[in-house]
Amino acid sequence: MIGAENRLASIQELTFSAVLSDLDGVVYRGEQAVPGAVERFNRWLSEGIPYCFVTNNAEKHPAAFAEKIRALGISCEPAQVVTSGDVTLDYLRSQFPAGTGLYVIGTRSFKDRVVEAGYRLVDTGASAVVVALDRSFDYDMMTTALGNVLDGASLIGTNPDLIRPLASGFEPGAGALTHSIAAASSVTPVFLGKPDPTIIHTALARLGTEPGHAIMIGDKLDTDILAGQRAGVRSIFMETGVPLDTRSDVVPNYILASL
Numbered sequence: 001m002i003g004a005e006n007r008l009a010s011i012q013e014l015t016f017s018a019v020l021s022d023l024d025g026v027v028y029r030g031e032q033a034v035p036g037a038v039e040r041f042n043r044w045l046s047e048g049i050p051y052c053f054v055t056n057n058a059e060k061h062p063a064a065f066a067e068k069i070r071a072l073g074i075s076c077e078p079a080q081v082v083t084s085g086d087v088t089l090d091y092l093r094s095q096f097p098a099g100t101g102l103y104v105i106g107t108r109s110f111k112d113r114v115v116e117a118g119y120r121l122v123d124t125g126a127s128a129v130v131v132a133l134d135r136s137f138d139y140d141m142m143t144t145a146l147g148n149v150l151d152g153a154s155l156i157g158t159n160p161d162l163i164r165p166l167a168s169g170f171e172p173g174a175g176a177l178t179h180s181i182a183a184a185s186s187v188t189p190v191f192l193g194k195p196d197p198t199i200i201h202t203a204l205a206r207l208g209t210e211p212g213h214a215i216m217i218g219d220k221l222d223t224d225i226l227a228g229q230r231a232g233v234r235s236i237f238m239e240t241g242v243p244l245d246t247r248s249d250v251v252p253n254y255i256l257a258s259l
Contacts, residue, residue, distance in 0.1 A: 014254070018209035019044060019051040020200060020233065023065065025219035025241020026259075027053070030167030033072045034240045040259035041074045051080065052203040054216075056159035056193040056223060058085030058132040058174070059107045082203045084159040084174075084193030085110055085132065089117050091156070091192055096127055103148050105141055105177065106132030106158070128154040131181065131189075133164070133174040142180060149185040159193030161223060165241045194218075194227035201231055217259075221250040229253075 021027065027037045044051055053076070055065065062081040069076040096102070098118030103126035104111050110132045111121060126148040134141070149155050161173030175191070182189045193199055204211060211232035218224020219241025228235040229250070237244060237252035238259065 014215060014234075014236075016213060016215045016234070017049065018204075018207045018214040019049060020054050020203050020207075020214055020216045020228065021051060022194075022218040022220070022224045022238075022241075023053050023055040023069075024057060025165040026217055026238050027069065027074070028072060029165050029241070032167055034259070036259040038073045045075050050207050050209070052207050053081045054194065054199050054203045054227075055081065056084045056161050056174070056199075057164070058083050058088065058110050058158040058193075060109050061113065062086065064109070079206060082199055082206070084199065085113060087196070087199050087202065088130065088132075088156065088158045088192045089113060090198075091190075092117065092119065092128070092130070095154075100127045102126050102128050102130055103145060103153065104130045104132075105134045105137060105145060106130070107134060110158075124148065125151075126153045128156050129181065130156045130158070131174055131178040132158040134177065135171075137177050142184070145181045146184050149181060149187050155182060155185065155187050155189040157189045157191045157193075159223070160191040160195070161193075161220070165219070194220075194223040195230060197227050197231035200227050200233060204231070204233075221245055221248045221252065225252045226250045 063078040065081045066076045066078045101120045101122035104114050104121055123144055129145045129148050157178035158174050160175035162175045163170045164173045178189050214233050216228030216233045217236045217238055219238045225235040225237055235252045236254045239257050
C-alpha cells in the first residue's frame with residue numbers, strides 16, 4: 001500500500017552515486033522540459049553523479065534522443081540513452097539469425113535499425129512480428145500482422161506501455177498496438193523494455209554501477225518502477241507524468257512531486 005511514508009520532501013534526502021531515469025513524463029512531455037528536470041540533471045552533472053536515460057520509446061535512435069535532451073539544456077551523449085529498441089535488437093540477435101524475414105510495425109528509424117542489424121523486412125512469411133510505436137498503425141497493418149502470427153510468427157513488443165504522456169494529454173503506446181494483435185490471434189506476446197529488468201542492467205553496466213548504489217526515476221508503476229525493483233535498484237515515482245495508480249500492487253520506494 002502506498003502511504004505517506006513513501007513521500008520524499010526532497011531528493012536530497014537520498015544517498016546514491018548514479019541515476020537511471022525515464023524520459024517521457026520525467027524529463028519532458030512532448031517537446032517541453034518537465035519543470036525542474038533540467039536544473040536537477042545539471043546539478044548532478046556538476047556534482048559528478050553519472051546518469052543514464054532508460055526509455056521504452058523505440059521511435060528513434062539513441063543519438064536522436066541525446067540530441068533532443070541536449071536541446072533542452074541537459075548534457076547527454078548517445079551512450080547515456082538505452083531504448084527498448086536496443087534491447088529488442090539484442091533479443092532478436094539471440095533468437096533469429098541474420099537474414100531472417102520480420103514484419104515490423106514502427107517508425108522508419110526503428111525499421112532502419114532492424115535492417116542494419118541484418119534482418120529483412122517482409123509482409124508475408126515472417127518469422128516474427130515486431131511491434132513498436134507507429135502512429136500510422138491501421139486496420140491493414142493489424143490484418144497483416146495477424147496473418148503472420150496465425151501462420152506461426154512470434155509476436156514481439158518493444159514494450160508493454162499502454163499509454164504515453166504528451167504535452168496535451170496522453171496517446172496509445174506500443175503495448176496497446178501489440179495487445180490488439182495478441183487479442184485477435186490469442187497469442188501471448190514477448191515484451192522487451194521495462195518492466196523487464198534487462199534495460200536496467202544494460203544501463204547499470206554502462207555506468208559501471210552496482211544496483212544498490214543507484215536510483216531509478218519514473219512515472220509508471222508497472223514499467224519504470226517495477227523494472228527498477230526487479231533489478232534491485234531503489235525506485236522513485238515522479239508525479240509529473242502518468243497519474244499514480246493507487247490500485248497497483250507495485251509500491252515505489254519513494255514518491256516525489258517534482259525533481
